[in-house]
Amino acid sequence: MPNRTAYFVSDGTGITAETFGNAILAQFEAPVRRIRLPFLDSVDKAHQAIHQINRTAEVEGKRPLVFTTVVNMDVLQVFKHNCKGMLLDMFGTFVEPLETELGLKSNHRVGRFSDASKSQEYNDRIEAINFSLMHDDGQSHKDLQGSDVILVGVSRSGKTPTSLYLAMQHGLKASNYPLIPEDFDRRKLPPALVPHRKKVFGLTIAPERLSEIRNERRPNSRYASLENCRMEVSEAESMMRREGIRWLSTTTKSIEEIATTILQEIQPDRLAY
């Protein structure tokens, strides 16, 4: 049972405040209830939020943890003077030393995620998501040339979520291409991929885990059987070794870890930050 509440407080979406707070909280075993309070872009809204936080402090008898990325100085002042939570202020802490270092004033711009429609980077991200959806599971061989990354691997090795993550978070056009029994018989990289070898990255997975995942989809099928999974994985790994394709095992890795490794290995030219 959580006996402490953490608030993620922001004048924008609160995504940065949440990332910040969750990263710090992951360092403690304590169970914590988490509440996001986004779009606090006026003194009025700040007072309402503080009312809620102070009420929590009373009810729980412990001061809530308030992770904030508020940049509006008026809103931040209201928090500093009235909030009974423990204020963990990311911008206040780091922006000032950086102003000195850079010899620049900060712009107090609210929300890294606003004014989206004006940004080329944002439009590229949306285009990348659409591209990755259209090139999911080898749906379209056209335009593989336009891909920044092409993921290969047996069915259910993690290609689809990884390519969507690369598109969504990094604006990369990530295709994915399944390796199927035909490819194993031919013992060669699918011909459509050959011209793009430099962008190809392989995902593999432990046969036991693969069989579990496939059994959820098609219980007791030959497709999901451990024997078949062992054969497919072994063939796929031999092929990638033979063809000099870089690859990793997704068995115990998160999408975030897989994507980070791919970015390090492929080093795509276009990489939105």
Add this chain to the structure above:
Amino acid sequence: MPNRTAYFVSDGTGITAETFGNAILAQFEAPVRRIRLPFLDSVDKAHQAIHQINRTAEVEGKRPLVFTTVVNMDVLQVFKHNCKGMLLDMFGTFVEPLETELGLKSNHRVGRFSDASKSQEYNDRIEAINFSLMHDDGQSHKDLQGSDVILVGVSRSGKTPTSLYLAMQHGLKASNYPLIPEDFDRRKLPPALVPHRKKVFGLTIAPERLSEIRNERRPNSRYASLENCRMEVSEAESMMRREGIRWLSTTTKSIEEIATTILQEIQPDRLAY
């Protein structure tokens, strides 16, 4: 031309370090070159990274900005003693005061994104992504019941990227359901949605912007014509008003802002943090 380099340094994926650093850097107009150095989980790797950073300091004649979320104390010490960059240390700054506040020692656990396969929350996320893909664009009416959120709107109003974002970042099963001319003729919510009204959220968009987006797909089509876009948007908005569906305009909003608003309005029971 960037004349300053920022490094995002982590013993995990570096995603938190990057979020942290980019949020702070967004407060300055200065052009900055950004480099992520992930997986620095040993003293050896730390020394290699520091070599690169110190070299940058020499070449540029300005100390690089080093945003770090390193939790391994040995690695962090190496940075503190040898790195010639400006160290902006998120964990060092906030974890210690929190240890005092909570009366707990921190666990120095590396990587919020590791040990993925063991986590129920992670498996839920992957399931949500697959669910959202299968329920994209009204593909499957089955199982709308299983949705946490159902997005409705005209074609290209932003439903697909938003539902994938909700699935990927929040583990929500987000379906989306297009409003089509048939629905406008009937002047009623599509019958499949009626039982799930509480989970339905509408997206709309300015007809001018919609026409632009559709013209990229199908230039000079009736589908993309401003006249047709005006009609569809007007019909869709009337319907949502009539049916009491909550909605917002995506015209100038980012996926992150749209998703944050939806979470506030729908308040789904399941919400992975």
